[in-house]
Amino acid sequence: MKRIFNQVIFSALLGMFFISCQSSGEKKKTGTVNSDQPAAETANNQPVQAAEKVHQENAVYKKYCLVCHQADGSGVPGMYPPLGKGSWTGKDPKELVLILTNGLKGKVEVNGEFYNSEMPAQPQLTDEEIADVLSYIRSNFGNSFDPIDVELVKKIRGGK
């Protein structure tokens, strides 16, 4: 136990010493994800290399969804529903977009289990990021649903 705690202390101290350099690293990472606006919009109008595309989708998931739904989409039992098999991931794209823009609250059933939690709205996401992340969850965690087009997201969001 002592050992674990010493590790905690040691790494947290390390973290504190390097806080400035770490956070500039964070910023850089954020920069890539958020190159979103102008850069990503342009990128979308041109043929994008598949690998890069996957990377970007994954980046949105990592930054905004992973904490609750987990790296493998398995969720947190009793708290945050999974995004894999039997989840709502294959539902009407409109419903999925609305979950991201409005959040979701109250008792829901996902894959035979009940959840009565709250997903915060994600209004910070651009249309492009919503299309990306929804396409990502629809083609991962054992899912193979069609991607969601950014034009559809635009229409649903009323051009925001």
Next chain:
Amino acid sequence: MKKLAFLIITLALWGACQLNSNKNLNSAKGIVSDKDNAGLKLPDGFSALVYADNIGHARHMAINSNGDVYVSLSNVKDGGGMVCLRDSNKDGRADIIKYHGIYDGTGIKIRNGYVYFGADTVIVRYKLTEGELVPSETPEVIAEGFTAQSQHATKPFTFDEDGFMYVTVGAPSNACQVQDRTKGSPGIDPCPILELHGGIWRFRAALLNQDQAKEGYRYATGIRNAVAITWNNVENKLYALQHGRDQLGQFYPDLYTDEQSAKLPAEEFLSVNDGSDFGWPYCYYDPVQKKKVLAPEYGGDGIKAGRCSNAENPIMAFPAHTAPNDLLFYTGSMFPERYRNGAFIAFHGSWNRNPLPQEGYYVAFVPFKGGVPSGDWEIFANGFAGVGEVKSPADAKHRPCGLAQAPDGSLFVSDDANGRIYRIAYNGQ
């Protein structure tokens, strides 16, 4: 707190036959543990068996003086939110299992011949009849008026010996932001949630239909959510463990690295007095700096304390996000002397220590003397998860959630992932 229920019921029902039945169970003689100790890693001399399995999402437990076990479920199963279990053939395992009651939830205790049950918005009790396993059909309402919450909704509770019941009312929020769990949203100041949430409320233990806002008394505040809460009869004092706030790094990447965010803040072991204020949402406990730090939602920078220099500190700090879900001060005679009056804590296990592996998923032990820890904490029982490393909580086959002490002194642990009830005994000399 189970031992508390046990003590109270023993005193209340004070009958020769009750005492006799305790003795029959004493020392776990004739009870053979499972070959693999139910998959658990335990200290030398301890062994374990599966008392019951797959009974539902088993949260907390209460054990009657005759050994009958009552378990709360987070979701009704087979028509009941409470499971009543009896070992009628005395092989140490349940052989009669009944589902009962329309309410589901977390809190459950036995007091003066009643099973008290904490549903998320109401606390009720069912009358027990001597000799019968299943309690009365119709519940009586003890405390009500709790709002429906979409997080930290559970209502665990405990009793003192002066006729009071203490109920955790968790905060329906992470850090009292204007928009919960939303980057850039500031903390509301003062936090209005604290009026009816984020603390421990006291009620009369046997008075019906008490409304939280009217008859409830805010005993302690600034506690985000304390699923583990118990009255220690030896010290005559309330103890609880707080689930600390989440997502520091996600919302404040300039102040916290992912790794710091995984390791901050500590889960806090609280010694709770009338009027205690532990500082949520304004403060959190940093186990490295060993102090309460101002939360970034309230202008904190990860170092300065500000108004938090007045917030009460924990008596012990545990790794972040490990989710202490139950607390039991051991009063039995089965376990060796060093465990007597010490604290067992069930850590449900973390979900937000990414990118580090998850942590917790064990039962810890803290030696106590004079109402405070007298040494370091240690892992007492491990291996519940059944996998080498828990990357996501769903990897864990079993997650410790509740603790109870049986009349013979064995320790029960409930698992809310797959509904296993473990029974841990000491038989090595």
